[in-house]
Amino acid sequence: MRRTRSEVLGRAVRTAIRNPGRTSLTMLGLAIGVAAFLAMVSFGSGARSSVMEQFEVLGTRVIYIWTKVNDRSFGGSARPVTDADVEALLRESVTLERVVPRITEVQNVKSDYASLPTDVTGTMPDYVHIREWPMLTGGMFDETDVQQRAKVAVVGTTVVRELFGGRDPVGKLITIGTSLPVRIIGVLASKGQRTTGDDLDEIILIPATTYEAFLGMPTGYHGLMLQVRHLGLLETAIAEAGPIMRRSHRLTDIEQDDFRFSSPAQAAQLARLVSTILTSLLIGIAAVSLLVGGIGVMNIQLVSVAERTQEIGIRSAVGASPRQIMGQFLAEAVVISFTGSLAGVGLGWLASTLVARAMAWSGTLSLWTMIGAAAFGTSVGVAFGYLPAKRAAQLQPIDALRHE
């Protein structure tokens, strides 16, 4: 029986080859459906992992607190965010692992070779731990540097490129603003660009105390970075940190928060939700195109059955059972659908590779996704080939024989 089955398929292949134009057009319909389907799946997973990457760049367990001191839309007089708030949070909260203050302003920075207006951030050593930011060379400043208001800096790779032409800057001096010379003690590993175009590597970190002493901090910190003990505690941590901040700022019950929270994790969740919805929509559209491909297979097989009515009659007269006739036409649908689906997988792989390259997304299609798409496309084609095959099998031999 297995031998006859492979023979049935072999005959179907020959029939398909006999009509190359028609066969390839039918296959094309299905191939486009499968390709669209694959491209959408890979687009979806690419977009999702891109969202995840951005989210990881910002630190996965981070909550930001922003001061409203410079916020003109805030009604009351906001109290500045200070070291007292950091201490209160660390002392009273149970969900937070680290708290780091942060002030960032654009300063003109000069080396012996060049100058560059860039973000200078005053912060604490834990900054790099919260951002999960490894060092390329050298090290981060430590508590002693903070206490001594040391004139030291850690810089990003863009700064190294712009100010030192890419040469190792550790031990070299740069001047921040007009009068603050600092010695570079470390270089941060590159984080690349965010999709918004911000260059994450255009950064200079100095101790917050050094910043306050030499650059000034008249309105306190711009904000705090809070690291939650684990990701699941994000909401709880925000609920816990709010009242601590209010007490620390001595706000009365009728006063609004003079600070606000933001959380990349929450933003990422939202972005993921949006991209999931978008992807499902696109996959839905791709499924429709696959359906159209299937209908193409049905059409062509119906035409084929109509054209070969007399042949069916001859086969039937000779003794072919309805099942054998049906098997013949189903085998043709299998051959067309399978080949078309394989071509579609090829096309889809190409499309998704190009899209991934253009969007700088990592990861393309897995082997199993491709196998699944090929199997799905084949089943669609065969499902739509069923009706014509059934029709062929139900032809009355005498009517079919008389057909011209």
Place this chain on the structure above:
Amino acid sequence: MSSFPIVDARGIRKEFPNMTSPVLDDVDIAVDSGEIVALMGPSGSGKSTLMNILGCLDGPTRGSYALGGRDVSTLTARERAWVRLHYIGFVFQSFHLIADHTVLENVTLPLYYAGIDRQHREARAMEMIERVGLGHRVGHRPAQLSGGEKQRVAIARAVSGQPRLLLADEPTGALDTKTGNEVMELLLELHEARALTLVIVTHDPEVAAFCHRQILLRDGKVVSDGRTHAAYA
């Protein structure tokens, strides 16, 4: 010659939905094993319909039909296909070869559906093709053959499954007299060699003259059945 009836049809009536009178009306026909029978009659007499019923291509509206001793008048489409495959061979006026199949492939068709493996069915088909004198044409397609050659291929196909009953519908109708006679001679040779029972539908008295017996139909009824050369106007 053995003489039990291979075909035993009684009271056969065949109606078609959009016709007022039946195409066959109470037809009794018995054919002994090894007989050669001519089924004659003018167009519209019902001889083709009778052949379809005898060949299990169609079932009767009423009546019983025993083929080789078993009742086949109430079979399903699938069971009728099985009977055709194992008991019956057909030869048609217009040959009915599959155009994009070679001679060999056309002849192997019944053996293919019988599930015989490629090697054996090609060997058997080759034997038949040589027997009908077309050994030099196995790879040709029907369009490359003459009418007589096409009918020889059709005959080779009809007997390749070793049927007991061969039904031929105007087998010489599309051929000139000489070729037609050659085809008839081939049929008679096969009859001799294989103890085939032959039922030939024809309105050609010359063809009928080759047969042991002539059955004449008119308006769906048997009007004569005998070993005489029926007067046929």
